[in-house]
Amino acid sequence: MELKDINSPKDIRGASIQELEALAEEIRTVILQQVSQHGGHLSSSLGTVELAIALHYAYDTPNDILIWDVGHQAYAHKLLTGRYEKFSTLRQSGGISGFPKRSESVYDAFGVGHASTSVSAGLGFAIARDLMQKNNHIVTVIGDGSMTGGMVFEALNNLKQTKKNFTIILNDNKMSISPSVGSLSKYLSKLSVKHNSYLEEFGKFIRSIPEHVGGKLREIMESGKLALENIATPGQFFRDLSIRYFGPFDGHNIKELIETFNDIKELPDVCLIHILTQKGKGYELATTNPAKWHGSDPFHIEDGSIIVEKPRPTLTSIFGKTLLTLAKQDKKIIGISAAMLDGCGLNFLKEDPETADRIFDVGIAEEHAVTFAAGLACEGFTPVVAIYSTFLQRAYDQIIHDVALQNLPVVFILDRAGLVGSDGPTHHGALDLSYLRTIPNMVIMAPSDENEMRNMIYTATQYKNGPIALRYPRAITYTNDIRTEFSELPIGKFRIVRKGKKVLIIGIGFLLAKCLDAAGVLEKKGYEPTIIDARFAKPLDVEAYKELFSKHSVVATVEDNSTTGGFGSAIAEILAEMKNPPRLVRVGLPDSFVEQGEIDELRESLGLSGQSIADKILSNAAT
Numbered sequence: 001m002e003l004k005d006i007n008s009p010k011d012i013r014g015a016s017i018q019e020l021e022a023l024a025e026e027i028r029t030v031i032l033q034q035v036s037q038h039g040g041h042l043s044s045s046l047g048t049v050e051l052a053i054a055l056h057y058a059y060d061t062p063n064d065i066l067i068w069d070v071g072h073q074a075y076a077h078k079l080l081t082g083r084y085e086k087f088s089t090l091r092q093s094g095g096i097s098g099f100p101k102r103s104e105s106v107y108d109a110f111g112v113g114h115a116s117t118s119v120s121a122g123l124g125f126a127i128a129r130d131l132m133q134k135n136n137h138i139v140t141v142i143g144d145g146s147m148t149g150g151m152v153f154e155a156l157n158n159l160k161q162t163k164k165n166f167t168i169i170l171n172d173n174k175m176s177i178s179p180s181v182g183s184l185s186k187y188l189s190k191l192s193v194k195h196n197s198y199l200e201e202f203g204k205f206i207r208s209i210p211e212h213v214g215g216k217l218r219e220i221m222e223s224g225k226l227a228l229e230n231i232a233t234p235g236q237f238f239r240d241l242s243i244r245y246f247g248p249f250d251g252h253n254i255k256e257l258i259e260t261f262n263d264i265k266e267l268p269d270v271c272l273i274h275i276l277t278q279k280g281k282g283y284e285l286a287t288t289n290p291a292k293w294h295g296s297d298p299f300h301i302e303d304g305s306i307i308v309e310k311p312r313p314t315l316t317s318i319f320g321k322t323l324l325t326l327a328k329q330d331k332k333i334i335g336i337s338a339a340m341l342d343g344c345g346l347n348f349l350k351e352d353p354e355t356a357d358r359i360f361d362v363g364i365a366e367e368h369a370v371t372f373a374a375g376l377a378c379e380g381f382t383p384v385v386a387i388y389s390t391f392l393q394r395a396y397d398q399i400i401h402d403v404a405l406q407n408l409p410v411v412f413i414l415d416r417a418g419l420v421g422s423d424g425p426t427h428h429g430a431l432d433l434s435y436l437r438t439i440p441n442m443v444i445m446a447p448s449d450e451n452e453m454r455n456m457i458y459t460a461t462q463y464k465n466g467p468i469a470l471r472y473p474r475a476i477t478y479t480n481d482i483r484t485e486f487s488e489l490p491i492g493k494f495r496i497v498r499k500g501k502k503v504l505i506i507g508i509g510f511l512l513a514k515c516l517d518a519a520g521v522l523e524k525k526g527y528e529p530t531i532i533d534a535r536f537a538k539p540l541d542v543e544a545y546k547e548l549f550s551k552h553s554v555v556a557t558v559e560d561n562s563t564t565g566g567f568g569s570a571i572a573e574i575l576a577e578m579k580n581p582p583r584l585v586r587v588g589l590p591d592s593f594v595e596q597g598e599i600d601e602l603r604e605s606l607g608l609s610g611q612s613i614a615d616k617i618l619s620n621a622a623t
């Protein structure tokens, strides 16, 4: 049986265990080759190959519903469900998504990208099944990292609403992106150890019984595997929630997985099957450093070296190093991350003995991270919450109710604002200017270069009047000229980059560079545009803006946020108050979900190049 001949899970259902094991090896090779050539999530997907095979073997997908949490680990699932041919297009423009996506396949029962949604969504499917009096199975796969998300507990609390089978597979590899944190992950580790030693003790006890009785007992033990879980496993926590706990099982043993799934799917209960897997399995470099190989750029398989090394540091590291400098001077600064210490640059502070104990990784718990910060701020600390723009969406009410309403000085650092590239619509940070701008008391900054960014981080940690946010894109840096001194920026004030006439271009964030490109095009046509670096999306210096507007006939705003509710909308609100406002041209992301692709190509296609900005201005200037 070869992968290329598998068009749907039906094609594996008659196979022998040996054939399935050989298939697992082939899938691993394909995943490794694909990610090594085009990048992607590697170690999580390598760890779930046997699981995906066993699930599609034992369950009647897509009639049975299979939901993956986050979905970054679902590459084997994609390969088994008719996407082998398209697998080489994974995460590329026009290609298949790096995550399960309903519009892509009937086997992708629920779209994902963000963590901890699977149990709630699965319960929705289960209740719908019950109401429609159907009998299909509902299975969700969730990692130990994603189990730390609060929404999972809200769902567990409601699971008894279904009266038929609902199965949660807890894929425990002891890792989130980095090692899983918190008491829950400690509890799960204890389950694995306790269970095994309990079984060992139990085995010893059986062996101590005279042969004719012991042999019979062992037989009973084999045949009564399901009944045994009640006495042999310590999953008390889950059982107390009326969830039957089974495991832990070896998540790489296809035979054992299939037998377990076949046994459990007939139970009319909510069941949790705890499996142990190794992140990165099959690729030694990834098993020894699964965090590094969670997601990777293209690399040489032989030695793991990245094919195109990025020569410059990232904005993420600029943030981390800048905050490290500031935190050494100010002991009140506390860093908070939601399972993304490295991803957000707080690793620099975690690794430094002077600041390590002021860095808190709370797990995939963005809501908790924000309200935890609010508590710290009440006691006079300066919490810096570093969360990607897209994941901070999770904590919207916490930002409003716990932070802004009480006007607490919490610093929000939003990395990955704007387009992120191949992770696509679940991960683009396209909405933060819109969602933060409506919140009273909030200050929002976006730097146009690295030195301004450093000054904004400094300004944010100095600001004690309420919440303040700083957003910047996923990017390597553009300059080697990083200055060491800091200066505090006046809140709400823009910077005039170049004075001109008639046309005014206001850029917010790193897209200021595109405004300068656009100005170059316009200059060739005889225009002399004024260029502004907005620096702030809120508050805005309304009078100063009005003064500028009164001297120009066309105003263009340029942002890598949705134009709906974004910076351009803020400017429109000012213009709406003017008697004879200039014409407004808003350039930004559309009011639709932007697909995956290379960041530069996406920008180009969305009209965010210098030429497109200039063209849009010209067509408005001419009419």
Ligand SMILES: Cc1ncc(C[n+]2csc(CCOP(=O)(O)OP(=O)(O)O)c2C)c(N)n1
Residues within 6 Å of the ligand: 044, 070, 072, 073, 113, 114, 115, 116, 142, 143, 144, 145, 146, 147, 171, 173, 175, 176, 177, 279, 338, 339, 340, 364, 366, 391, 394
């Ligand atoms: C709400 C949210 N926060 C953060 C992330 C970033 N993220 C992607 S995968 C991941 C770790 C998931 O760990 P786990 O569920 O254990 O899966 P594993 O990769 O170990 O298989 C994190 C933190 C996310 N996708 N969603």
